[in-house]
Amino acid sequence: MTVPSTPTSSTCWRRRASRSGSCRAMTPTRASWPRFGRCGRTERCARWQERFGPASGRCRRTGPTRALRPSGGAQPRALPGAVQFAAAVRTGLRPPRPSRPGRKAERAMMGMVEHKAMPPYAYPLDGRTLRVVVRAAKGTLKSVTAVYGDRYAPVEEAETARLERAGSDARHDYFQGELRLSPPRFRYAFLLDDGTDRRWLSEAGLSDAPPRHGFFQYPYINAADLYDVPDWLVDGVVYQIFPERFANGNPANDPPGVRPWHDQRPTATSFYGGDLEGVIQRLSHLEELGVTVLYLTPVFASPSNHKYDTTDYYQVDPHFGDQETLKELVRQCHARGIRVILDAVFNHSGFDFFAFKDVRERGAESPYANWFHIHGFPVRTEPVPNYETFANALPFMPKLRTETPELRAYLLDVARYWIETCDIDGWRIDVANEVDHAFWREFRRTVRAAKPDAYIVGEIWHEALPWLLGDQFDGVTNYPVREAALDFFARGRIGADGFAEALVQNMFAYPLPALQGSWNLLGSHDTERIMTACGGDPRKAALAAVFNMTWIGTPMIYYGDEIGMEGETDPDCRRPMIWDRAGAAAGGPSGEGVSGGGSSGDVVAPDAERAAAAGDKPARRGRWNEPLFQLYKRLVRLRRETDALRRGxxxxxxxxxxxxxxxxxxxxxxxxxxxxxxxxxxxxxxxxxxxxxxxxxxxxxxxxxxxxxxxxxxxxxxxxxxxxxxxxxxxxxxxxxxxxxxxxxxxxxxxxxxxxxxxxxxxxxxxxxxxxxxxxxxxxxxxxxx
Ligand SMILES: [Ca+2]
Known part of the structure; x- marks a missing residue:
C-alpha cells in the first residue's frame, strides 16, 4: 500500500518524493529516511527545514502539520493498535508515562525484545519478500507492527505489516511477518504494543517517539543470496543405510572373518559383509517404503567397518564393490526416483591416507606435512598422538588442515569427482562444524557447479545457524528435534508443554528454508535406536514416527527403524538389517490398512513390559514389526501426497x-x-x-x-x-x-x-x-x- 502523498507546501518535498534521492535545484541529499532536509537553497526549503529541523521530524514552530491524505484513492490500511507511521513521524507519539505502580517494571520487560536485520530474524523468502521475526520476552507484547519502505523512498510511502505471534518457547514469544517490496530494498522499524504503551524498535534501540534514524536495513535481496534448497529434498523422505549392515549382495567380496548375518551383536570391529550390491538387490524395500532419498554412510576405501577413516577418497572400498557398482546403484536409484547422497569425511582422514602415510615416513620433509595439524616430528601415536585428531586423540583419524590450498584443491576435486563419475546427488558432511567456513563456501560452489541441484547437509548436533546462511549447507542433521522427541515420546523427561517449547525454539533458530532443508531423525548410526529408547514399546516408537513424518523439516529414517529394530548406541545400533519378513506374525504384508490387532498382537506388543519380561522383543526374534512397517509406509505416502506436510x-x-x-x-x-x-x-x-x-x-x-x-x-x-x-x-x-x-x-x-x-x-x-x-x-x- 502506498500511503501518502505529496505535501502541498513544499516544492523540495515533491522532488524528493520522486525517489531521485536528490533535489534538482539543490545539493544532493543523503537518502536517509526520514531525515529529509539538507537542501537550504530555496526559500521554501529553508522554511521547511526551519519548521522540521534537520532531523526532528516535527515542526518546531507550528507543531503537527495537517494529516496526510491518501493518494490515488487508496485508503490507508487500518492499523489495529497502532498509528500510521507517516503521521506518527509528524506528530510524534505522546511519551508514555508510568501510570501505576509496577508500570516501570512492565516497561523494562517490554524492552527485552530482539531483532537484527540478519538471520534468523530477517531473511528473504523470495526475490521481493523479506521475512522478519521479533523475539520478545514471553507475554510482554500484545502486538508488533512492522513499518517499512524502500530505502530511498519518502517516509510517506511507508507500508505496514502486522506480525503474527507465530510461536512461544519457554521464555519468548516470536512475532513473524513478511515485508514485500519491489525493488527489494528494505528499511524498517517496529511498533511494539504491550496493551498500554507503544514503543518503537529500531536499530538504535527502543524509543517512545518514532525513530528518525537508525532504521533496520536489509539493503537488497540479491538473487544470489536467496536460499536454494533443492525441491527434491524438501519434498522427499530420506533413508539412511550403513552399507556394511544393510545387505550382503556379494559374499565373494566379504572381508575375512565375517559374522553370520543373524548375529545381532555387532562390536566396534566386527564385519558382516554388507555391500553396495546388497543395497541394489534390496532397492525394492526402499521403493515399497516410499522413500525418495538414499543416504549412504562412507563407501570409500577404509580399514574399518564404518569407513569414517578414509584411506583413499577416490576408491570405493573393495568390500563394498567398485566404482561400477556405485555407478549402477545410483543408476538404479534414479530409475526408481530415488536420489543418492554420499558421506564426505573431510574433517579428518584415515591413518593410511597417502598423505598422512607420507608425513609419517618423511616427517617435516613431506610435502603433505601442512595437510595436517602436526605438533612435532617425527609423528608419533604414543602415549598420545602429537597431532590433532578427530575427537579424543583417535590416532587413526588425523585431522585435516583445510586451510592448506593444496589440500583444499584435493578435497574439492573429490567432491566433484563422484558427482561427475557416478552422478550422485549430494553430500552429507561428517563433523561439518570443525572445518572452516571458507572451505565450505568453496565446497558449495564446487558442488553446485558440478550439479546445480545437488544437496549438501552438514552433520551438526547443536544449533547451527553459522552454517545455514545459504552460502554453505542446505541443512543440518537436526538433532535438537530428536532430543526433544525422545525426551517426550521415549524418555518421558518432558511434558507436552516442554516438548512444544523445544520445537518452537528450534523452529525460530533457523530461517524457514534451512529448517525445511534439514533432516529430522529419530536415530542414526551414532545413537541408540528409537525402539530401544522407547524401552521396546512399539506404541511409543510408532507415535514418534508419526511426529517425525509430520513435523517441519525433511524426515530421515535410519534403516531398520521402520521395522522396529533395536540397538543401543554405537556399535549396537549398527546391527545387520533384518530381512526375515516372513517371520512376522499373521497380518503381515497384506497391504495398506493392515491392523496390528487380532492375531498380530503378539508382534506389536501393547505391553512393553510383558514383551521385555519374555525376552522376546521383535528385533531379538529377527522379525519385522509388520504393523509398524505398514504405518511407516502410510506415513511416507501421506507426507508425499500432502503439500502442507512437506512445505507448510x-x-x-x-x-x-x-x-x-x-x-x-x-x-x-x-x-x-x-x-x-x-x-x-x-x-x-x-x-x-x-x-x-x-x-x-x-x-x-x-x-x-x-x-x-x-x-x-x-x-x-x-x-x-x-x-x-x-x-x-x-x-x-x-x-x-x-x-x-x-x-x-x-x-x-x-x-x-x-x-x-x-x-x-x-x-x-x-x-x-x-x-x-x-x-x-x-x-x-x-x-x-x-
Ligand atoms: Ca559382501
Missing part, C-alpha cells in the same frame, strides 16, 4: 502437559492440516476450539464431509475403529453417519491407534461444534478440511 509452516496449536497431548498445524489456516498427538496410554479429548482457531470450520460446513466413514479400503480396520468410537462421546465413525448433514468442514483421520497394537484408518467428520476430538491411546489424528 508449523504452528503449535495445543500442548496439555496434564493429558500429554500436543497438536500442531502444518500449512496455513485455510489449506493446512492439523496433527494431534496423544502421548499417553489413555484416550484423550482435545478441545476443537484450540485446533481450528478462531475461524474454525464454522460457516463452511453444511453437507460436506462426504468422506465420513470412508476408510482406507480396509474394512476390518475401519470396523474395529467404529467399535472403538462408539463408546467415545459420539466422535467415532458410526456417529459420523448420522451427523453428516451438520458436520463441520473438517475430516479427522486416525493416523495411529494403539488401543490394541498399531492400527490406523478410520475417518469421520469433525467441526468446532463437536467441542472436542477423541485421540486414541498413543494415537494420532490428522485433521484436514473436507
Amino acid at each position: 509452516e508449523a504452528r503449535i496449536l495445543h500442548a496439555d502437559p496434564a493429558a500429554n497431548t500436543v497438536a500442531y498445524r502444518r500449512g496455513g489456516e485455510e489449506d493446512g492440516v492439523v496433527v494431534v498427538l496423544n502421548n499417553s496410554p489413555r484416550a484423550r479429548e482435545v478441545p476443537t476450539a484450540e485446533l481450528f482457531g478462531a475461524r474454525g470450520g464454522a460457516g463452511r460446513g453444511g453437507a460436506g464431509a462426504g468422506r465420513a466413514g470412508v476408510g482406507n479400503g480396509n474394512g476390518a480396520a475401519d470396523d474395529r475403529h467404529a467399535d472403538d468410537g462408539a463408546g467415545a462421546k459420539a466422535h467415532g465413525p458410526d456417529d459420523a453417519v448420522s451427523r453428516r448433514q451438520d458436520a463441520g468442514a473438517w475430516t479427522a483421520a486416525v493416523l495411529l491407534d494403539c488401543t490394541d497394537g498399531i492400527a490406523f484408518g478410520a475417518q469421520w467428520p469433525v467441526g468446532p461444534q463437536d467441542g472436542s476430538v477423541r485421540v486414541p491411546p498413543y494415537g494420532a489424528l490428522l485433521l484436514k478440511r473436507s
Whole structure:
C-alpha cells in the first residue's frame, strides 16, 4: 500500500518524493529516511527545514502539520493498535508515562525484545519478500507492527505489516511477518504494543517517539543470496543405510572373518559383509517404503567397518564393490526416483591416507606435512598422538588442515569427482562444524557447479545457524528435534508443554528454508535406536514416527527403524538389517490398512513390559514389526501426497502437559492440516476450539464431509475403529453417519491407534461444534478440511 502523498507546501518535498534521492535545484541529499532536509537553497526549503529541523521530524514552530491524505484513492490500511507511521513521524507519539505502580517494571520487560536485520530474524523468502521475526520476552507484547519502505523512498510511502505471534518457547514469544517490496530494498522499524504503551524498535534501540534514524536495513535481496534448497529434498523422505549392515549382495567380496548375518551383536570391529550390491538387490524395500532419498554412510576405501577413516577418497572400498557398482546403484536409484547422497569425511582422514602415510615416513620433509595439524616430528601415536585428531586423540583419524590450498584443491576435486563419475546427488558432511567456513563456501560452489541441484547437509548436533546462511549447507542433521522427541515420546523427561517449547525454539533458530532443508531423525548410526529408547514399546516408537513424518523439516529414517529394530548406541545400533519378513506374525504384508490387532498382537506388543519380561522383543526374534512397517509406509505416502506436510509452516496449536497431548498445524489456516498427538496410554479429548482457531470450520460446513466413514479400503480396520468410537462421546465413525448433514468442514483421520497394537484408518467428520476430538491411546489424528 502506498500511503501518502505529496505535501502541498513544499516544492523540495515533491522532488524528493520522486525517489531521485536528490533535489534538482539543490545539493544532493543523503537518502536517509526520514531525515529529509539538507537542501537550504530555496526559500521554501529553508522554511521547511526551519519548521522540521534537520532531523526532528516535527515542526518546531507550528507543531503537527495537517494529516496526510491518501493518494490515488487508496485508503490507508487500518492499523489495529497502532498509528500510521507517516503521521506518527509528524506528530510524534505522546511519551508514555508510568501510570501505576509496577508500570516501570512492565516497561523494562517490554524492552527485552530482539531483532537484527540478519538471520534468523530477517531473511528473504523470495526475490521481493523479506521475512522478519521479533523475539520478545514471553507475554510482554500484545502486538508488533512492522513499518517499512524502500530505502530511498519518502517516509510517506511507508507500508505496514502486522506480525503474527507465530510461536512461544519457554521464555519468548516470536512475532513473524513478511515485508514485500519491489525493488527489494528494505528499511524498517517496529511498533511494539504491550496493551498500554507503544514503543518503537529500531536499530538504535527502543524509543517512545518514532525513530528518525537508525532504521533496520536489509539493503537488497540479491538473487544470489536467496536460499536454494533443492525441491527434491524438501519434498522427499530420506533413508539412511550403513552399507556394511544393510545387505550382503556379494559374499565373494566379504572381508575375512565375517559374522553370520543373524548375529545381532555387532562390536566396534566386527564385519558382516554388507555391500553396495546388497543395497541394489534390496532397492525394492526402499521403493515399497516410499522413500525418495538414499543416504549412504562412507563407501570409500577404509580399514574399518564404518569407513569414517578414509584411506583413499577416490576408491570405493573393495568390500563394498567398485566404482561400477556405485555407478549402477545410483543408476538404479534414479530409475526408481530415488536420489543418492554420499558421506564426505573431510574433517579428518584415515591413518593410511597417502598423505598422512607420507608425513609419517618423511616427517617435516613431506610435502603433505601442512595437510595436517602436526605438533612435532617425527609423528608419533604414543602415549598420545602429537597431532590433532578427530575427537579424543583417535590416532587413526588425523585431522585435516583445510586451510592448506593444496589440500583444499584435493578435497574439492573429490567432491566433484563422484558427482561427475557416478552422478550422485549430494553430500552429507561428517563433523561439518570443525572445518572452516571458507572451505565450505568453496565446497558449495564446487558442488553446485558440478550439479546445480545437488544437496549438501552438514552433520551438526547443536544449533547451527553459522552454517545455514545459504552460502554453505542446505541443512543440518537436526538433532535438537530428536532430543526433544525422545525426551517426550521415549524418555518421558518432558511434558507436552516442554516438548512444544523445544520445537518452537528450534523452529525460530533457523530461517524457514534451512529448517525445511534439514533432516529430522529419530536415530542414526551414532545413537541408540528409537525402539530401544522407547524401552521396546512399539506404541511409543510408532507415535514418534508419526511426529517425525509430520513435523517441519525433511524426515530421515535410519534403516531398520521402520521395522522396529533395536540397538543401543554405537556399535549396537549398527546391527545387520533384518530381512526375515516372513517371520512376522499373521497380518503381515497384506497391504495398506493392515491392523496390528487380532492375531498380530503378539508382534506389536501393547505391553512393553510383558514383551521385555519374555525376552522376546521383535528385533531379538529377527522379525519385522509388520504393523509398524505398514504405518511407516502410510506415513511416507501421506507426507508425499500432502503439500502442507512437506512445505507448510508449523504452528503449535495445543500442548496439555496434564493429558500429554500436543497438536500442531502444518500449512496455513485455510489449506493446512492439523496433527494431534496423544502421548499417553489413555484416550484423550482435545478441545476443537484450540485446533481450528478462531475461524474454525464454522460457516463452511453444511453437507460436506462426504468422506465420513470412508476408510482406507480396509474394512476390518475401519470396523474395529467404529467399535472403538462408539463408546467415545459420539466422535467415532458410526456417529459420523448420522451427523453428516451438520458436520463441520473438517475430516479427522486416525493416523495411529494403539488401543490394541498399531492400527490406523478410520475417518469421520469433525467441526468446532463437536467441542472436542477423541485421540486414541498413543494415537494420532490428522485433521484436514473436507
Ligand atoms: Ca559382501
